[in-house]
Amino acid sequence: AQSVTQPDIHITVSEGASLELRCNYSYGATPYLFWYVQSPGQGLQLLLKYFSGDTLVQGIKGFEAEFKRSQSSFNLRKPSVHWSDAAEYFCAVPRGGSQGNLIFGKGTKLSVKP
């Protein structure tokens, strides 16, 4: 069965420092992969997605993610974190063959120190 693991529940980084949020997936075929961000009390905003092609995907707000099939990973990165990046980040994969029905990881909460 498809699954998503985000090993880090909470990460704290200093403003200006680099960031990497981990995501590992279990999927039978080449997956579609998504990263979403959720600010407190808000819905989800899509940061980036991987469907096919180039394994390094650029997203909004300066985020990028790299699909590594050999490691079953899709880690999210940002070279320099801003205080406004503090939020909850969710990695997701489709359930079964449907691209619409998503399974979410448990999320990683990002705190940013001034």
Next chain:
Amino acid sequence: GAVVSQHPSWVICKSGTSVKIECRSLDFQATTMFWYRQFPKQSLMLMATSNEGSKATYEQGVEKDKFLINHASLTLSTLTVTSAHPEDSSFYICSALRTGYYNEQFFGPGTRLTVL
């Protein structure tokens, strides 16, 4: 990107009353919409898949008589929490599926339900 709205953004109700939450896709038609529930500090859990013109498909453990879903048009799905109780208090998020070469899900801003 596509826009999905939810109304209301927050609601407080008394135990035993029913609450209706609307989910609208504003700039595209969505045959399929999804309803999620999110408990504090937890991930999103899919409650049901709403299909325009047909019955919703509920996930295991979700009471379909308690969480009524109506997808009457290609831009509107509603979730009605019937006879709400304090344990139904949660953050409810809908999403709409935009189909195309790649199907993509767009999320609403969520509705905070508090049952007293």
